[in-house]
Amino acid sequence: MIPQVAIVRCPDYQQPTVDQAVRESIDLLGGMGQFVQPGQKVLLRVNLLSATPPERGIVTHPAVVEAMVRLVQETGGIPLIADSPGASVPYTEAGLRRAYEASGLLAVAERTGAALNWDTSYEQVSHPEGFLVKRLEVIKPVLKADVVISMPKLKTHVLTTFTGATKVLFGVVPGIAKAVFHARMRNVTNFALMLLDIISLVKPALVLMDAIVGMEGDGPSTGPLRDVGVILASPDSVALDAVATSIVGLDPLKVPTLREAAARGLWTGKVDDVVTLGASISEVFVPDFRPLSATPREDVTLGHPLLDRLVGPFVTEHFTLKPVPQRGRCVACGDCVAGCPQQAIAIVDSLAVIDYSQCIRCHCCHELCTEGAIDLERSWLGGLVQRVSGGRW
Ligand code: SF4
Ligand code: SF4
Structure with missing residues (x-):
């Protein structure tokens, strides 16, 4: 049909x-x-x-x-x-x-x-x-x-x-x-x-x-x-x-x-x-609708599973957006703690703190934080590559 x-x-x-x-x-x-x-x-x-x-x-x-x-x-x-x-x-x-x-x-x-x-x-x-x-x-x-x-x-x-x-x-x-x-x-x-x-x-x-x-x-x-x-x-x-x-x-x-x-x-x-x-x-049609500020996680691949596994942490650090809770906006409500599938977040000194060794960059915390307190940040290298690639990465 x-x-x-x-x-x-x-x-x-x-x-x-x-x-x-x-x-x-x-x-x-x-x-x-x-x-x-x-x-x-x-x-x-x-x-x-x-x-x-x-x-x-x-x-x-x-x-x-x-x-x-x-x-x-x-x-x-x-x-x-x-x-x-x-x-x-x-x-x-x-x-x-x-x-x-x-x-x-x-x-x-x-x-x-x-x-x-x-x-x-x-x-x-x-x-x-x-x-x-x-x-x-x-x-x-x-x-x-x-x-x-x-x-x-x-x-x-x-x-x-x-x-x-x-x-x-x-x-x-x-x-x-x-x-x-x-x-x-x-x-x-x-x-x-x-x-x-x-x-x-x-x-x-x-x-x-x-x-x-x-x-x-x-x-x-x-x-x-x-x-x-x-x-x-x-x-x-x-x-x-x-x-x-x-x-x-x-x-x-x-x-x-x-x-x-x-x-x-x-x-x-x-x-x-x-x-x-x-x-x-x-x-x-809506012109100039703003897309995401970065490529979603899965598109970051070197084309071979073994290669991806070997350099995965480097790729994750530089070519995915890193969730970073912001002091001043975080009200320590704990919603992101409850929603993190990796249990990678804890409230420390009234601020959400992420254990990045456990973080899979699912961005659930960013999705759940209604205070807008979690920024998604690029590394310096990721930012450079984005500029050079004209925003494709
Ligand atoms: S959901 Fe947002 S405001 Fe609540 S603890 Fe997490 S970062 Fe802070
Ligand atoms: S991106 Fe996902 S795994 Fe990482 S801290 Fe946020 S909710 Fe947890």
Whole structure:
């Protein structure tokens, strides 16, 4: 089937404007009846990375969630809003309450009557068709849902280059189990394959992306916000991300999930082969969107595994970004300590301190620090090579 992605302009988060854009995007795909039947339990899988207000641009905006809740209810579906947030928010009832309150989702639930997920249980499921991951733990509400609607936000990501539809479903993995995957999947290609496995397991019926305000630079928590001004919708996670990255001028094939999806025949690798409905990519193109400040970790290779192993520490030191907590900004909250898959961080004298001999440069700490207290720094040699290579490295 030819993949289709609806693109609808939406300049701001005023509720009537968002309601109209979300409705129009789903109508372009044939209407909500294509995805939800009366009486079905519909899980809205939002991006709830941290307990932060929507103005920070980290979480799926509540106005977008509210618009989707109302469409599901109109169709006769029973919406449940859910996510297992990042490690800065424990996957407990108290942690979820903090995240729902801060993100505005508690208010959405009160206004619409939609349920919020409080069930923090999970189950190990087998996935024989997975490329790489044949078994994984998944939060129970996902397994109980009749339909999953994925609701990512358009952001860059220091590990996976871009976080959209192909990354957001990592949130179906419960709390701390995410850190285990980070530790196991040190190679970004493997991490991308794991994300594709999660998509093929969860099989979201529909993806609706909040790309009204996106995040550029070194996302997904502390990059600068950027007006993108669109809502995107598609039943196809890969096609949607291919279109989303193209709108902001990123090469889809430089995004590990999209590159691996193309290699496995999940799309052709050419965005021209995706049919856009509504606006075109060129009509909503965002010029000068800032990409990551450095190449993600996996691209740093000398081309031979033995060579890579021998000089790995040198390469890591000079050709990956080093997370460096900053005194003055660090409030010693301990979120990065809890989220580090290598247990490489400790709080010493009211400052997060990293044991770099254990650090695998996954940048989870940078992702989780909502204070923006962890800078990603280059070595002098890395900076020199970047200048000489014209920014390719
Ligand atoms: S760097 Fe400091 S402020 Fe940031 S998550 Fe770690 S402890 Fe908290
Ligand atoms: S210190 Fe940061 S980058 Fe290093 S392993 Fe821990 S979370 Fe990952």
